Amino acid sequence: MRWTGEAEPGTPYWWDVLTEAPADDPLPERCDVLVIGAGYAGLSAAIAAHDCGARVAVVDKDEPGHGASTRNGGMFGAHPRLSWKKLSSQFGPEVADALFAEARPALEWAKALIDREGIDCDLQETGRIQLAWTREHFESQKVLARHVAEKSDVAVEMVERDGLGQEIETQSYCGGLLFPEHCGLHPAKFHQGLRRAVARRGIPLVGHAEVTELERDVHGFSVRTVKGRLRTEKVILCTNGYTTPLFRWHVARVFPLPSYIIATEELPANLIGHLAPGRRMMVETRARHSYYRISPDGKRILWGGRASMRELPVTEAARRLRGLMVGVWPELEDTAISHAWWGNTGFSFNHTPHVGEDRGLHYAMGFSGSGTVMAPYLGAKAGFRAMGDARGETAYAETALRRDILHPFVRPHFLKAADIWYRQVVDRMENRRAR
Numbered sequence: 001m002r003w004t005g006e007a008e009p010g011t012p013y014w015w016d017v018l019t020e021a022p023a024d025d026p027l028p029e030r031c032d033v034l035v036i037g038a039g040y041a042g043l044s045a046a047i048a049a050h051d052c053g054a055r056v057a058v059v060d061k062d063e064p065g066h067g068a069s070t071r072n073g074g075m076f077g078a079h080p081r082l083s084w085k086k087l088s089s090q091f092g093p094e095v096a097d098a099l100f101a102e103a104r105p106a107l108e109w110a111k112a113l114i115d116r117e118g119i120d121c122d123l124q125e126t127g128r129i130q131l132a133w134t135r136e137h138f139e140s141q142k143v144l145a146r147h148v149a150e151k152s153d154v155a156v157e158m159v160e161r162d163g164l165g166q167e168i169e170t171q172s173y174c175g176g177l178l179f180p181e182h183c184g185l186h187p188a189k190f191h192q193g194l195r196r197a198v199a200r201r202g203i204p205l206v207g208h209a210e211v212t213e214l215e216r217d218v219h220g221f222s223v224r225t226v227k228g229r230l231r232t233e234k235v236i237l238c239t240n241g242y243t244t245p246l247f248r249w250h251v252a253r254v255f256p257l258p259s260y261i262i263a264t265e266e267l268p269a270n271l272i273g274h275l276a277p278g279r280r281m282m283v284e285t286r287a288r289h290s291y292y293r294i295s296p297d298g299k300r301i302l303w304g305g306r307a308s309m310r311e312l313p314v315t316e317a318a319r320r321l322r323g324l325m326v327g328v329w330p331e332l333e334d335t336a337i338s339h340a341w342w343g344n345t346g347f348s349f350n351h352t353p354h355v356g357e358d359r360g361l362h363y364a365m366g367f368s369g370s371g372t373v374m375a376p377y378l379g380a381k382a383g384f385r386a387m388g389d390a391r392g393e394t395a396y397a398e399t400a401l402r403r404d405i406l407h408p409f410v411r412p413h414f415l416k417a418a419d420i421w422y423r424q425v426v427d428r429m430e431n432r433r434a435r
């Protein structure tokens, strides 16, 4: 496999443009609302609580954004990960209906946030196509399309196998489901824009300030961070796939699952136009699915996927992802790789995010790999709810996180077993059906 040498393996392609100075505001002694975690969810929660009149501070264990929010694929859409039937069996038909109905308002809200805060993040209405790996998947997509059309205002179209050539040059898929209004953006520029919106409001943003202790009393919380102590009335926890063991309750409900991405060297415009004439965000339906797109400047292919269920050296993950890419587009056999990186998604056991509260400790997490819209959206909901503002109403308050008490202890073994199960059994079964 050839590398261009443009970046050290491990460095996200998106970081090439980052210009933000380190977040070294001093830690205040007290505030009304302390937000823990400075990804999309935390920054958005801070903006919402501040705009309701609270004195807010944000702390992050690392440099803000170094979680998933500057590492992701930049696919920007809001649709429940699960079918209506699965949502209905887990949360009841009314909640399933409400989750479907909330998909369009969530996307509109996130677009309006970008507009209102003047965030330049290469937002493009590319549409997103889910590519069916097997005929069975295509049939399930038809059911999903019907439910989406019946139960939400989200635009959706089926693309038959014969019509796929207008979207993508490959024989790998059996058809697709297109969300024409979904978008692509530059995730790190989106995060940078939210950071600036926080700074404009005078909200202290303190990096490298891991919260290591949280004590509750009648007045709120006494919080210890590695940069000192502070008092706060309320806390909003927005740590998703990076939640530290201090938050045992949340760690037992939302677990980190790594996802990897590679970027190709710059490719000729006519080659990119030939491979992906639809210029969509593209996501497969197979269990260990790949997701891929053209970079916002139109020059590279970015290819992501769950190369493994557990952490893997990034160069080995890059080799696996490149193999998957060449499987779909043999034309890229000799293409060099410029960047390879990874990040943690935060999966809930029901693959659905949740915004909740426990005696003054609010949280928004469990985005399960789909957080570019849902993390800022539900972060804001948590901010409004912390302030008792009616704008905090959401069906995602009804999607209680399921608990798996053993998971933190057996996780390494669980993920190893799951990795083998998917690679040796599920992949083979799906590939046989795809033929």
Ligand SMILES: Cc1cc2nc3c(=O)[nH]c(=O)nc-3n(C[C@H](O)[C@H](O)[C@H](O)COP(=O)(O)OP(=O)(O)OC[C@H]3O[C@@H](n4cnc5c(N)ncnc54)[C@H](O)[C@@H]3O)c2cc1C
Pocket: 036, 037, 038, 039, 040, 041, 042, 059, 060, 061, 062, 063, 064, 065, 066, 067, 068, 069, 070, 071, 072, 073, 074, 075, 076, 077, 209, 210, 211, 212, 238, 239, 240, 241, 242, 243, 244, 246, 258, 259, 260, 261, 304, 342, 343, 344, 345, 346, 364, 365, 367, 368, 369, 370, 371, 372, 373, 375
């Ligand atoms: C490789 C990859 C690709 C993805 N692609 C897409 C995509 O294309 N489309 C999509 O919709 N979603 C995608 N996602 C998911 C999306 O990026 C996330 O859902 C979203 O960024 C979550 O934002 P967040 O603010 O909740 O968490 P994060 O951005 O992960 O931030 C959590 C923060 O909490 C901090 N923290 C943790 N513990 C503590 C503590 N004790 N004290 C202080 N701070 C703490 C961490 O340092 C971290 O900065 C992808 C994710 C990954 C990893």
